[in-house]
Amino acid sequence: MVIRVGVLGARGRMGAEVCRAVEGADDLELVAALDHGDALDGLTEAGAEVVVDFTHPDVVMGNLRYLVEHGVHAVVGTTGFDAARLDTVRSWQAERPGAQVLVAPNFGIGAVLMMHFATKAAPFFESVEIVELHHPNKADAPSGTARRTAELVAAARAEAGTDPSPDATSQEIPGARGADVEGVRVHAVRLSGLIAHQEVLLGGHGETFTIRHDSMNRESFMPGVLLGVRRVADLPDRLTVGIESLLGL
Numbered sequence: 306m307v308i309r310v311g312v313l314g315a316r317g318r319m320g321a322e323v324c325r326a327v328e329g330a331d332d333l334e335l336v337a338a339l340d341h342g343d344a345l346d347g348l349t350e351a352g353a354e355v356v357v358d359f360t361h362p363d364v365v366m367g368n369l370r371y372l373v374e375h376g377v378h379a380v381v382g383t384t385g386f387d388a389a390r391l392d393t394v395r396s397w398q399a400e401r402p403g404a405q406v407l408v409a410p411n412f413g414i415g416a417v418l419m420m421h422f423a424t425k426a427a428p429f430f431e432s433v434e435i436v437e438l439h440h441p442n443k444a445d446a447p448s449g450t451a452r453r454t455a456e457l458v459a460a461a462r463a464e465a466g467t468d469p470s471p472d473a474t475s476q477e478i479p480g481a482r483g484a485d486v487e488g489v490r491v492h493a494v495r496l497s498g499l500i501a502h503q504e505v506l507l508g509g510h511g512e513t514f515t516i517r518h519d520s521m522n523r524e525s526f527m528p529g530v531l532l533g534v535r536r537v538a539d540l541p542d543r544l545t546v547g548i549e550s551l552l553g554l
C-alpha cells in the first residue's frame with residue numbers, strides 16, 4: 306500500500322532532500338510540499354497520511370498542533386524539543402486521539418549509534434564532554450543531537466552513580482567552557498564547509514575514548530526519515546522520541 310506523504314519546509318535544505326527521497330520510493334507518494342507562507346490546509350486537502358516537518362524551532366509546534374488536531378501522523382526532524390514541548394504534544398494527543406508523532410533529533414543511523422555507544426560508555430569514564438560542529442546557517446546551538454546526547458549521558462551516569470566530571474576552572478571568559486546541559490559540557494562550532502558532526506570525548510585514568518560521527522551530506526538522514534515515515538503509524542507509543550527503538554536498540 307502506498308503512503309501519502311506531505312512535507313513541511315519543502316524548500317529548505319532538509320525538506321528538499323526529503324521530497325527527493327519520497328519521490329524516489331515506490332511505496333510513498335509525495336502529495337504536498339509546503340513551505341513558509343503556504344496554508345497548512347493544503348496537507349489535509351491533499352489527503353496526506355504522514356507529514357514530515359523540517360522547518361524551524363519557532364514554528365514547529367504550530368505545525369504539530371495542526372497535524373494532531375487533524376489526525377495526521379507526524380515525523381519531525383526540526384529541533385528545539387525539550388521536556389515541556391513533548392508534554393504539550395502529549396496533551397494535544399490526549400484531547401484528540403488518532404495522530405501518532407515521531408520526533409527525532411537526528412535521523413542518521415550512525416548518529417543514533419553514536420548516541421547509543423556514548424550512553425553505554427559514559428558511566429565508565431571520569432570525564433565526558435561533547436563537541437558538535439555544524440554549517441554556519443544552523444539556527445540553534447547547541448544542536449538537538451548534542452542536547453539529546455548530553456541528556457542520555459547524564460541519565461546513564463546518574464543511574465550508575467558516577468560523579469560529575471571534574472573541573473577546577475575558577476576563572477573563565479563566559480562561554481569558554483561551553484553550555485552546561487544537565488552537567489555535561491557541550492561546545493558548538495559553526496564553520497563553513499561542514500554539514501553535521503559530533504564528538505563525544507570520554508576521559509579516564511591515563512586513557513581517552515572518542516566517539517565521532519560525520520554526516521557528509523543530507524542524504525545521510527534519508528534512510529532514517531523514510532523508516533520513520535513507514536513506521537510512525539504503527540509505533541507502540543503515540544509520541545516516540547528518537548529512532549532508536551525503530552532500529553531495535
Ligand SMILES: NC(=O)C1=CN([C@@H]2O[C@H](COP(=O)(O)OP(=O)(O)OC[C@H]3O[C@@H](n4cnc5c(N)ncnc54)[C@H](O)[C@@H]3O)[C@@H](O)[C@H]2O)C=CC1
Pocket residue numbers: 313314315316317318319320339340341342359360361362364381382383384385409410411412413445449526
Ligand atoms: N533530525 C535530523 O536528522 C535533522 C534535523 N535538522 C533540523 O531541521 C530543521 C531545518 O533544518 P534545515 O533544512 O537545515 O533548515 P532550512 O532553513 O534550510 O529549511 C527550513 C525551511 O522551513 C521553511 N519554513 C519556515 N517556517 C515555515 C512554516 N511555518 N511552514 C512551512 N515551512 C516553513 C523555511 O522557509 C525553509 O525553507 C532544523 O531545526 C535543523 O536543526 C536538520 C538536519 C537533520
Ligand SMILES: O=C(O)C1=N[C@H](C(=O)O)C[C@H](O)C1
Pocket residue numbers: 384410411412439443444447448449450451500501502
Ligand atoms: O541543522 C542541522 O543541520 C542539523 N540539525 C540536527 C541537530 O540539531 O542535531 C541534526 C543534525 O545535527 C543536523
